[in-house]
């Protein structure tokens with residue numbers, strides 16, 4: 244006998260709920276984050292899911308809200324993602340950041356948890372991991388702390404023990420016996436284990452490659468990162484992690500979006516701090532020239548920032564300080580083959596008539612684009 248689907252669902256007695264429907268707030272969190280971090284959907288999703296559990300108020304007690312491990316090559320946005328998440332939640336990049344390489348010796352661990360009374364330096368400086376420090380950025384809506392352990396593969400044994408204790412019990416006892424509660428903390432750890440191997444894989448792949456090849460490379464990078472992590476870290480540690488996200492080498496298309504974000508930042512800086520307030524506009528040739536100089540398969544987005552400083556910020560600083568620019572001007576940045584960038588000025592009245600504004604142009608372009616894995 245055939246059973247009707249309505250009978251199984253008992254629609255007359257129950258309402259069917261949608262387990263994938265996010266709150267508007269969590270959806271906004273992911274959307275705003277993807278406007279700041281490009282091409283790393285796996286990590287953004289992992290972070291958004293933890294945020295959603297926290298906002299629903301059902302995070303497990305007696306442990307951190309979530310524990311994430313970010314793996315992947317240098318310059319792909321691991322640290323940026325954590326800072327951007329704090330910016331989305333609090334409006335500032337309020338992250339407690341621990342560079343594991345800097346805490347190698349027992350006296351350096353004391354900078355984190357303080358030393359017992361009577362020890363040298365006991366009262367000199369306040370340790371980093373006090374409850375006040377953790378709670379400093381909380382506001383009425385969000386009692387949440389982002390705690391970042393950068394480059395954990397470089398952690399010394401004593402830092403490692405401290406970290407395991409926090410992950411396990413969600414608390415830490417300071418040198419002076421005060422207890423610190425980490426149950427309102429999202430802990431993110433980063434590592435670029437396996438980076439050299441990943442780089443060999445991707446060094447020839449920059450440029451426009453097929454989506455199929457890109458997916459295959461992404462899968463291989465995932466495998467390299469996870470294998471390296473499993474080899475290096477103890478199962479005891481790996482079992483305490485809620486989610487592992489592998490950051491991918493950035494494609495040319497993602498790098499172009501990051502370039503637009505960097506230029507939008509330059510525009511914002513100019514409007515906030517320069518005495519003469521003017522707008523910038525870039526031709527596609529100019530964008531391509533900056534991108535070509537900033538693209539690098541080894542260091543990903545890092546050289547791009549340097550290219551923007553050298554090719555755009557420094558010339559603008561020169562033009563500003565030699566009084567060549569005035570408020571209201573529109574500066575069109577163009578490129579002529581083999582001649583580098585050229586800067587053309589359109590005076591205020593004509594610029595107004597054009598209604599040109601780079602910030603708006605860039606932000607619409609980035610927002611219009613679907614979250615980029617491309």
Ligand SMILES: Nc1ncnc2c1ncn2[C@@H]1O[C@H](COP(=O)(O)OP(=O)(O)OP(=O)(O)O)[C@@H](O)[C@H]1O
Nearest residue numbers: 279280281317318319320321322323435501544545
């Ligand atoms: N996916 C990305 N989206 C937007 N900006 C990015 C991205 N990746 C890198 N950047 C830019 O490059 C800079 C360096 O990135 P970030 O510090 O996050 O790299 P990382 O992955 O933490 O590298 P490392 O392993 O060396 O610490 C960031 O400040 C940001 O401006």
Ligand SMILES: [Mg+2]
Nearest residue numbers: 321322393433
């Ligand atoms: Mg980093």
